[in-house]
Amino acid sequence: MKNKIVVITGGATGIGIAIVKQLMNDNKVVSLDRSDAKITALKAACPKVESIKADVTSNTDLTNAIAHIEKLHGKIDVLINNAGKGSNFDFVNSPESKLAEDVTMEMAINYTAPILLSKKAMPLLKKSSEPIIVIISSGLAYVPMAFLGTYCASKAAIHFVTMSIRHQVAALKIRVVEVLPPVVDTDLSKDATIAKMPADKFAKIFLDKLAKGEDIMNIGQTASLEKFSRFLPKTAFKMLNKAGN
């Protein structure tokens, strides 16, 4: 990809910064992050990247970010909805207040924010000759891990809506890409004890598939998870949820 205006959420860490690093030399990359410390670190590591301070759960922040991008660049070629959060789910032992907080937070970041940011970006996407909306969901949108139950549900929700958005914007010639990562080595997966894909390898696979025109990307272990979920859903659930989870 070359000479594009790319906007990414949560570009300061993990999968986000791995994508940013592979795009920043040939494109104009704008990252939306909410933490001052992370923005400072991103600017130090990737001086070419433009940072906008924004919490993706704040309607005002998203509106201001889009207005700022319009003023500076006039259009968006690629919008990458990457920011995400997950919390451990313990239905039996968690206090109700913690469950309420976690469910609300996960849905706001993983589900509501990509829909609303994509909607706000529509006028700028329409000014691109080849507009693309990317949604980073999860392989766990196909089959839930019980101890991440509400995170998986938020990813299943955005997985379904992504199909609907793709269908509805097809006539506008806007490409909608869903990326379903396996376990990738980032802060988000720090407690996972299974094999993890390095974030830079993941970013390269994603960008190669994007260039080839793939719109549904089942990357790494997600490819077999998707097949199991369709043909052997109970087995898939058991495989992911061995005793203790």
Ligand SMILES: NC(=O)c1ccc[n+]([C@@H]2O[C@H](COP(=O)([O-])OP(=O)(O)OC[C@H]3O[C@@H](n4cnc5c(N)ncnc54)[C@H](OP(=O)(O)O)[C@@H]3O)[C@@H](O)[C@H]2O)c1
């Ligand atoms: N790593 C995996 O194994 C894996 C697997 C499947 C899917 N994914 C998905 O991949 C995406 C990237 O995750 P990652 O693994 O790279 O995790 P990560 O390193 O934790 O990065 C997530 C980024 O999103 C930002 N973010 C979260 N909430 C935000 C908000 N309200 N406003 C602005 N930024 C916010 C975080 O910043 P703060 O510190 O400020 O919260 C962080 O910089 C997520 O959507 C995740 O669900 C990851």
